Amino acid sequence: MTSKKLLNRLEEFTSVETVHLYVIERKTKLDHGTKARPSDKFEYAPLQIQLSPELMPVISSMLKKVIEKKIKEDVQIVEYEVIDDTIDKIYSYTDLGKISGFQEFLKNRLNKQISPLKTFEELADLEKAWALCYGFYNSKQKKWLYCIKKLQPSKMAVEIETSTSVNEAVKNGFTALFDTKTKSLKPFKGFSLNIEPSIDMIYVDEGIYIFQKKAFEDITSITEEFEVVAQEIVAEIEDIKFVDGLKHLSGVIAQKPAFRNKLIKAKAIGNLEFLKTCKDIKKEFKRAGNKLAIKFNFDGKGRVIALDEHAAEDIIKVLCEYYKEGIFGGKVFESPAGRLKK
Incomplete structure (x- = not known):
């Protein structure tokens, strides 16, 4: 439409x-x-x-x-x-x-x-x-x-109830509403929305x-749904065994909803399935890192290391294809909106 x-x-x-x-x-x-x-x-x-x-x-x-x-x-x-x-x-x-x-x-x-x-x-x-x-x-x-x-x-709403007790008024004051029709100040019982x-x-x-x-x-509780799905994806990443430092990955998605959504996108576009059959994960991350000027670290088993939360964010960005390469000039962008990678 x-x-x-x-x-x-x-x-x-x-x-x-x-x-x-x-x-x-x-x-x-x-x-x-x-x-x-x-x-x-x-x-x-x-x-x-x-x-x-x-x-x-x-x-x-x-x-x-x-x-x-x-x-x-x-x-x-x-x-x-x-x-x-x-x-x-x-x-x-x-x-x-x-x-x-x-x-x-x-x-x-x-x-x-x-x-x-x-x-x-x-x-x-x-x-x-x-x-x-x-x-x-x-x-x-x-x-x-x-x-x-x-x-x-x-x-959302504020309760308004005018007390007509003199003792209460002397002690706490009171709220009243002015009625322009009767041109007088009146007590009121109700709430404002x-x-x-x-x-x-x-x-x-x-x-x-x-x-x-x-x-x-x-509104629709998708936010809570995403939290559950993201934790399931972290468990799947643990099974694939391509990341060392999962605690930093978990920390990022718990604190930053934008990265939680990026991780869900990585799953949706099939990049986790790709890693399950990938013969040289280290080679793939090094290739992406060289292209994007991101330095990835690896352990003796060839797993990419999330040294801290910043490194975990870089891993998630690469997995979800956060970066895009321009067809005409070959420039690398950080979003489809056209923001150049710094």
Whole structure:
């Protein structure tokens, strides 16, 4: 789909009259197995926050501008990848089976009767207030558009309750709200909710479009999935026996998510399979090192040594084909975006 077609499709929803707001709770499934993957371990439940008629057009206009700003005519829409470069783009995501818990939420939970939020305590009692979800219903097409934003729970809502006790007021002060209709200061019982002009992902026509890649990975629990997969790859590297100093490799992927994703990419493009049948691993690393001006060290068995975390990072970069060689000038780049290797 082109950016123009996507924008036109979304505009069929952002001017509708029916707008819903949900808080998405993420909680651990009670019946999950001890070896369950993160995609199966969590479930997601919506809690509806009723919007006043005055707020609906405000939210619609706000999110419409966010969408128009993000989906420019020249923006690329490409299939989601584990690692990417710095080019501005929108990702499409169709493999919902890999995010089964969130898929169940999108396809089933949002279509059922959803309980409305009544008290601040209901928010406080959630296992994890995970994201905000805005729903736009097109009554002619009988379809929904959902815009989802990852939450920082500590900043989500603030309870406001004016104490009418004189003793409490003298001791602690109090908060009150000024009503411009009655032109008077009044006590208030409720909470404020921070609504930001921001969207991380949208769900429409059974497809996902990603505006913010990292936030999407957090929302759908792919981040935790990557952590598990990366540790499995480290175990596979240990079995291949081509690296000495695995503790530094493990340290890098634990502390730096970008390198964790690079290691997953190395597995996905088949470079670990190549090493399993490689007759001279030392020769391959020396060849790559000479080309890239990277000095690799080796032990007596021909294994590449991760002396420290910096050396471990160099090993991961080579494995995931982080560096690219230009066809015309033969220059070596550090990313497809065109940043020359220093």
